[in-house]
Amino acid sequence: xxxxxxxxxxxxxxxxxxxxxxxxxxxxxxxxxxxxxxxxxxxxxxxxxxxxxxxxxxxxxxxxxxxxxxxxxxxxxxxxxxxxxxxxxxxxxxxxxxxxxxxxxxxxxxxxxxxxxxxxxxxxxxxxxxxxxx
Amino acid sequence: xxxxxxxxxxxxxxxxxxxxxxxxxxxxxxxxxxxxxxxxxxxxxxxxxxxxxxxxxxxxxxxxxxxxxxxxxxxxxxxxxxxxxxxxxxxxxxxxxxxxxxxxxxxxxxxxxxxxxxxxxxxxxxxxxxxxx
Numbered sequence: 349x350x351x352x353x354x355x356x357x358x359x360x361x362x363x364x365x366x367x368x369x370x371x372x373x374x375x376x377x378x379x380x381x382x383x384x385x386x387x388x389x390x391x392x393x394x395x396x397x398x399x400x401x402x403x404x405x406x407x408x409x410x411x412x413x414x415x416x417x418x419x420x421x422x423x424x425x426x427x428x429x430x431x432x433x434x435x436x437x438x439x440x441x442x443x444x445x446x447x448x449x450x451x452x453x454x455x456x457x458x459x460x461x462x463x464x465x466x467x468x469x470x471x472x473x474x475x476x477x478x479x480x481x482x
Numbered sequence: 483x484x485x486x487x488x489x490x491x492x493x494x495x496x497x498x499x500x501x502x503x504x505x506x507x508x509x510x511x512x513x514x515x516x517x518x519x520x521x522x523x524x525x526x527x528x529x530x531x532x533x534x535x536x537x538x539x540x541x542x543x544x545x546x547x548x549x550x551x552x553x554x555x556x557x558x559x560x561x562x563x564x565x566x567x568x569x570x571x572x573x574x575x576x577x578x579x580x581x582x583x584x585x586x587x588x589x590x591x592x593x594x595x596x597x598x599x600x601x602x603x604x605x606x607x608x609x610x611x612x613x614x615x
Binding site: 350351353354355357358360361362364365367368369371372374375381383384386387388390391394395397398401402404405408409410413414416417420421423424427428430431432434435 | 485486488489491492493495496498499500502503505506507509510515518519522523526529530533534536537540541543545546549550552553556557560561563564567568570571572575577
């Protein structure tokens with residue numbers, strides 16, 4: 349009797365965790381900024397940890413419990429890393445800045461090439477002039 | 483006795499997963515990054531505490547209890563740090579909803595200290611603007 353109640357509670361908690369992960373997945377998909385997605389992935393990580401604990405309860409083995417430690421460390425590192433690498437420039441502004449930098453680089457290269465050609469032509473003219481006078 | 487402890491562990495597991503569901507519902511329903519962060523971190527740690535207590539009650543060995551306590555301690559140490567970093571980035575890159583926020587103490591402190599918000603400057607060519615006094 350108690351065992352069936354226990355099993356029913358475990359099945360109910362698994363269903364609740366599945367619903368929670370689907371909701372967090374919705375926020376991961378929508379969620380206008382990257383920080384929203386970071387928060388949603390943090391929630392998904394918590395659900396994952398809860399799922400591993402449920403597996404440990406159902407099968408009564410503690411072999412998988414060391415994964416929880418690794419998962420919480422990885423989740424912490426990824427959240428902090430994501431937060432540090434997000435700047436304020438939007439995607440369009442970044443593309444504009446990249447295009448600007450590329451155009452400036454190509455213009456500099458073109459100017460350099462023309463200057464070299466002019467110098468080479470000047471040298472050839474000088475040599476031709478010296479050849480004529482000598 | 484063992485069956486009662488198993489039942490208690492399952493009840494704690496159910497309560498912990500309800501907390502995880504509360505965190506997920508808050509992340510979906512709240513309007514802004516900072517409020518979603520608040521909804522995601524607070525129930526998450528407490529739900530983890532409940533779930534790991536349930537696991538330690540079901541698997542009644544010593545090393546599981548030590549592992550559970552260690553994981554709870556690690557989560558309590560790291561969850562505020564990651565939440566703070568996300569909130570800091572959201573504030574500094576102006577990705578939060580400052581129209582519906584009623585109090586902004588950090589903004590007042592920063593203005594009193596002399597910082598200007600670079601996302602609030604009027605657009606226009608540089609050199610035309612009046613210097614801020």
